Amino acid sequence: MKFFKGMMVAGLAISLCSASLATVSSSADAATVVESNYNKTVTLFNKADILAYTGLSLTSSNVSSVYNELVKASTWEAAGYSSSQAAVIARDFGRNYYKSVNLLQKMTYQNDLHLKVILITKGYVKAEFGLQSYYVPEAPVTPEKPEEPEVPETPEVPETPVTPEKPETPAEQSDLKKLEIQIKYTTGQQIQLQYQVNSNGTIKAQYQDKSNKVQLQGSAAEEKIEGIIAGLDLKNGSEKEITSHILNKLGRGSSYKQFQYQAQFNDNKQVKFKLK
Template sequence: MKVFKGMMIAGLAISLCSASLSVVSSSAEAATLVESNYNKTITLFNKADILAYTGLSLTSSNVSSVYNKLVKASTWEAAGYSSSQAVVIARDFGRNYSKSISLLQKMTYQNDLHLKVILITKGYVKAEFGLQSYYVPGTPVLPEEPKEPEVPVTPEKPEVPEISEQSDLKKLEIQVTYTTGQQIQLEYQVKSNGTIKAQYQDKSNKVQLQDTAAAEKIEGITAGLDLKHASEKTITSHILNKLGRGSSYKQFQYQAQFNDNTQVKIKLK
């Protein structure tokens, strides 16, 4: 009887311990819970998980749309976090717009990457984010890149380098008038709270896009271009090539403004 009673007590202790670790893993079946203790939880989300919780497929053309979903607490609640944890994760994901966009963009280029969510639960509750290759139980956890630490110590030391072409972009305006009379105008602005205001207009073809649709169109045009450091020739040829209306222009205007107050202006006739 004493042995049986001891087994019952041990079984109850194991059940209570398991319940304390089920905050994230219980409903995030597709996500991978790498670590869970009284200090922190580390969970990996792949593209399929992001689709399941946001309703959007992560592609290079809709990174900003996915980002807008991930700064909402309801998305993280759907992933299995408690309401208070979801608020913290959504808040901290939106605090560093440039890094968050960079992480999502890199996932579109490399299919074997997970979005790593590190929820610090001891002391000041906060969330940190990074990327990690597929997790295989029993094998060492691989860092995102050889030169980067596996887990950032603070948000000020990002695990993934920011993408130069859009990392600190504040505002972009482009206007091209072609010798044929066609004219294309676009404007892309990143507000202080991380939201994007955008407009794309092609009057000749009766195309006018606003906000999310315009942002995706413009991001597709500027993808792969260093908006801040590229030469005038590179910027001009890249934009004209992406617009697909030929290279014969009457006037080409380009103006980019960045968070460090750097401005790049090009005006060609």
């Protein structure tokens, strides 16, 4: 892998995480390692890197297919990680479907975005993911001084700028931006959940079961909510499909007094309804 200029990485044996979790190998020449030390390795992957390791070109229409390749350890081994490191990255990338797919979706809209993989090797070995813009300016070229004054050339007529193509509208519901669900059961129980994907790919989640005095936040709420909505088409599902799926996952029965649903997506589409 390429390293920033002036960055030297010694061959460190990471005894805390076993020899198999050593520094990422250099076989993946295209990816860019921006930090590598005793505690972690931070690597950036652009769309060309993803194509090289998955065999798929990342577009808004095949985000799910690329995701399915990135949850395979063999893909990350092809990127230069050891087998144990690749297994950790594939495992953690697959743990949060909505966050991972949202990161890939955003990369299809902005060419300068890179998938940032943070492999933490100190203590509990895990991988975290995000997005980062990365640009290396070219070294300025010093123009040669002409021996004699040159006759100025007739300036060329500038070409008509090409209008950039508008990115395709994603055909799937994986570009979830915000989700709010509130349910009041006939038994008096109340459940409310909120799930928001921030612009940097981080998740803000909250789950409340007011009747049983259960309140989850952060990663605990994130995992709880993702378990509830897993396998559900949040964007294109009918009111009946959405209501039935969520009530079934919550396991509190199907008799509700009020069911309120609101979802917002990155293409500005909103789906909301209120049933009584």
